[in-house]
Amino acid sequence: MSKKKIETEKMNWEYAAAPESASHIQLKEKYDHFINGKFEKPSSGKYFDSINPATAKKIAAVAEGNSKDVDKAVKAARKAYDNVWSVMPASERAKYLFRIARLIQEKAREFAVIESLDGGKPIRESRDIDIPLAAAHFFYYAGWADKLDYAFPNRKPKSIGVAGQIIPWNFPLLMAAWKIAPALACGNTVVLKPAETTSLTAMKLAELIQESGLPDGVVNIVTGDGKVGAEIVSHDGIDKIAFTGSTDVGKLIQKTIAKTDKKVTLELGGKAANIVFEDAPLDQAVEGIVNGIYFNQGHVCCAGSRLFVQESIKDILIKKLQDRIETLIVGDPMDKNTDVGAINSKSQWETIQGYIELGKKEGLEIFQSSCKMPKDGYFIKPTLFTKVAQSSRLAKEEIFGPVLAVQTFRTVDEVIEKANNTPYGLSAGVWTDKGSKIFNLTSRLRAGIVWANTYNQFDPTSPFGGYKESGFGREGGLHGLSAYLKFD
Amino acid sequence: MKNSIQIPDFSRSPKVDQVGIIERASRFQTRSIKNESKIQALEMVLNMIDLTTLEGKDTIEKVNQMCYKAQHLHDDYPGLPTVAAVCVYSAMVATAKAAVKGSGVKVASVSTAFPSGQTPFSTKADDTKFALDQGADEIDMVISRGKYHQGEYNFVFDEIAKIKELCGNQARLKVILETGEIGTLDDVRRASDIAIYAGADFIKTSTGKIGSAASIPVTLTMLYAIKDYYLKTGTMIGMKPAGGISTSKLAIHYLVMVKEILGNAWLTNKWFRFGASSLANDVLLQLEKQRTGGYQSKDYISID
Structure with a gap:
């Protein structure tokens, strides 16, 4: 009896559309x-x-x-x-x-x-x-x-x-x-x-x-x-x-x-530093970075929009980050599998697009997801800029979109100085396996919220606000x- | 052993943050898999199953019956694939081998004093050689957890490497970590690294013989080890969660996880397996539901 052979070398399995129904909502004109x-x-x-x-x-x-x-x-x-x-x-x-x-x-x-x-x-x-x-x-x-x-x-x-x-x-x-x-x-x-x-x-x-x-x-x-x-x-x-x-x-x-x-x-506003040390749990740090900047299309005042990576792990972390960005599903906000939805308005779309153009003009290295994009509406691919300097506008100004600026650092003191070198001070993230490092940074970072080995966690019992x-x-x-x- | 690759210091295996792993794991379970994606996934799951019987009371008749089921999951549903393999004790390899002949279904034998691994290495080697002589296509070995907890990582490594040498070109080697005995996710990661660098073709979570079996967080930790090895060497390693996966929904969440961590290339039974005895029947029920629109009585689906 012949059996159907499932293609054994390469499977192409994609998620079918899974739209949430809007039939039950009552909206007035x-x-x-x-x-x-x-x-x-x-x-x-x-x-x-x-x-x-x-x-x-x-x-x-x-x-x-x-x-x-x-x-x-x-x-x-x-x-x-x-x-x-x-x-x-x-x-x-x-x-x-x-x-x-x-x-x-x-x-x-x-x-x-x-x-x-x-x-x-x-x-x-x-x-x-x-x-x-x-x-x-x-x-x-x-x-x-x-x-x-x-x-x-x-x-x-x-x-x-x-x-x-x-x-x-x-x-x-x-x-x-x-x-x-x-x-x-x-x-x-x-x-x-x-x-x-x-x-x-x-x-x-x-x-x-x-x-x-x-x-x-x-x-x-x-x-x-x-x-x-x-x-x-x-x-x-x-x-x-x-x-x-x-x-x-x-x-x-x-x-x-x-x-x-x-x-x-x-x-x-904010321009938060998300700091990853070489001893961090890297795969979880990648999740935190993605959650920090691509959550809600980056329209988050406490978004981790500046990534500081210790130089010794730069290559592997960026590679993992790029692979992860490739798995993000960009598209219809109503689809239950969508990870990144639409930019909130045309004017915000133009602002973010302007920063992406600026980054390219400044000669920064850009990486964008190769994901399919919807034809209509305002969408922007999750974007990553590497080789960013502290003096670059992309590292200084709040973009309020899915655009991450990656910088490297060598020592703890250096990264604290760089992280604090901004007019903002809403939030920050620290990724390390070492508890003492966490306490050192949380007390020296001038930010209202500092997350350790996580990012963008909210709870009504926790105060939220800036420096x-x-x-x-x-x-x-x-x-x-x-x-x-x-x-x- | 992969000679060209530098063996890392396993005491410095990458760290794992449990909270982060659990959070990521829960995201796979919010993926909504519908319609044609679901049918495709269910058929993939069937084709990735290592249909297993590992009991003291296993008999030739019992193994023969299971082997028939492995090739005829549900003949009322045309075009279904076979399972990937049947998994038995070494004493049953010859029986199973004859029963699945010509079907493409592989025969896997548990080995190395499964499930505890608490024997001298010579016994483990003999166990493995016997299974190979009987024609096993795959060897599912256990690691020495006691030695692992004594910090003797080199001992654990060497055992795996020697069994791999015995397997040669005949059989692919699956290394069972028994994560329920290994401890924290940091340990799961370290044991995964030891197994992979020692020559495992697959890493496998559990024997199914203790309470704590495969889970999504544990499997995710192991997938990250596979991913890191692939990034470093370009060599693919397979993954086999075993025990405790008995529903289609959970199995599909595993596929989602494999797809999003390792990519579509791993979504074949060459690189991903489920060690399960009752999963197949739930998948069959779901397939029939997709086909006919209603759930059938379990009596329409054969046990075995």
């Missing part, structure tokens, strides 16, 4: 502002398009805010603060936060799909990271709400008032959770502005908040571009600003509020509470 518990049309009457960056097609229209909308939202937040939220027993506040957390879990799949459609990130990441972490933040801070008196021994914490919160487009729902959860737990009310390219999950969150029965005006969401953000920052009724975004805008915010007594926390031009103040953990409290 148009999204209005969420003010005082209701959806309100923008006073300008204007809307702008929200684009799916993987197809460059419109998925919904979003209200374009202006000063009138912001004023309305701030007044609603003030009223809710004075009359309801700041005087409610803390244990009652906690119940609402727990309810929101549970509702996010219940609707996790819908949020994940919309996050990927609107922002271009792979569904694996929105499903396994963004949405579960967002829920975890609400759960975590819900737990703190009625224990604030014990969080700061011998000090009496009080809520601040109305918080103006401006969030970026790289982790839309997660950043909303990072901002809203601690603010509410501490008894503040908020006016939140999502990034203009990724407003949809914030608006779905508004629907969820409405469903949760949260008192009107405790959370208000006004959509629009930077002008709306500027209106929030300069509004007299705002007591505290929390901003995550670019260092340039962070500086602008500081100037604007310089003559006021507004409190502020800023979480800004120098990466901002100040901490989000997450106990530290994240104090940003939303004042003390007598």
Whole structure:
């Protein structure tokens, strides 16, 4: 009897498409502002398009805010603060936060799909990271709400008032959770502005908040571009600003509020050093490097965008890294097997492309994955530049894309000096088998977060924030509470 | 022994970070393998199985029945491949050899005082010679774990090298590390390096005789050793996880791992095997499900 012979020399096995279904999601054609518990049309009457960056097609229209909308939202937040939220027993506040957390879990799949459609990130990441972490933040801070008196021994914490919160487009729902959860737990009310390219999950969150029965005006969401953000920052009724975004805008915010007594926390850019020593577990370091720079297409403020490799292992590490990059699947964010999705917007695509051209012009050695690329939408291949000097612009400026600059070093002191030689100081990574080396580096690297033998790990219990031009103040953990409290 | 290659200092084998390995391992398990990819994978899995019986109560009849199954996995499903090999004790090699004659199915014999390896080397050598005389195509030897834990890496190395010499051109050598007794992933890595440099054609996780058998993190650690050796020498080494892999889904995750760490070139039974006794039937159920749309009763699939 003849048996089918499977080709024994070379097998060509590829993964078939495995798209996540979008049939269960409910998106409106148009999204209005969420003010005082209701959806309100923008006073300008204007809307702008929200684009799916993987197809460059419109998925919904979003209200374009202006000063009138912001004023309305701030007044609603003030009223809710004075009359309801700041005087409610803390244990009652906690119940609402727990309810929101549970509702996010219940609707996790819908949020994940919309996050990927609107922002271009792979569904694996929105499903396994963004949405579960967002829920975890609400759960975590819900737990703190009625224990604030014990969080700061011998000090009496009080809520601040109305918080103006401006969030970026790289982790839309997660950043909303990072901002809203601690603010509410501490008894503040908020006016939140999502990034203009990724407003949809914030608006779905508004629907969820409405469903949760949260008192009107405790959370208000006004959509629009930077002008709306500027209106929030300069509004007299705002007591505290929390901003995550670019260092340039962070500086602008500081100037604007310089003559006021507004409190502020800023979480800004970064150009993190990921440092690999010759005694490191190399294969795991390669994973950490890939996770550090290609996670979320490199749209991560704490991305490990500068790789420092000890010179003795340079060749083998780069070879392993290149092989690993070749296995990354770039394409449809909705496919469950996609590792690297779409660049968030056309303008960001142009920025990153500009840096790649610059690197080539500077004469750096470039390596890009040979992967197939989608025809439409904004995609960039995972990119690696070697032979980069400390003085190269690619090693100095935040690219916010899947572009890694590789430098080499010889000694511990040299790499610490080079790693700290940047205006930023958000995060860093250290890879070594030797514990004492880890402690030496973690205490001497000027970065808010230092990961040892791992990278890009997030948890609501862990504070997150920067040194120098990466901002100040901490989000997450106990530290994240104090940003939303004042003390007598 | 591969003379042209410099033997490294095994006490300085590359370090492994367990947390990182587990994290990477979990990523393979989030890959979604569907439709034609799934069918292709299931057929590959069947063709990579070393169908195994290693019991004190093995008889000629039992081995003959298993050998028939190895060639006729499920004749109701046309065009299925055979398994890669049957794996038996040396006493059953002649029986198995006759039973699979002409089918392309290889006969593998466990050897070197399997499973413990706790005998003098002369006994191990005799065991191996007997299996080879009986016509074994593959030898699955165990390493001396006791000696490994005594730090006598050269002893372990030399045993493997000598068995490899006995195998000559007749048989390919699989070296069983018994990772459940070896210890941490650092040790798994070191033992893999010892086996590879001593001349293993395949490295294999387990005997199947102790509780802790193949796992994705352990296999991943071994695949990295194979990858490093390939990068250094250009020579391919095979991998055989054994024990504990009994579902199609898990087997497919192993294939995903091999593809992403070593590449498509390793996705044949020349370079990758599953040591398993019950995996084949689950794969057959899944294939029938893909073909007919419904799960069949297990009674339609023959045991053996």
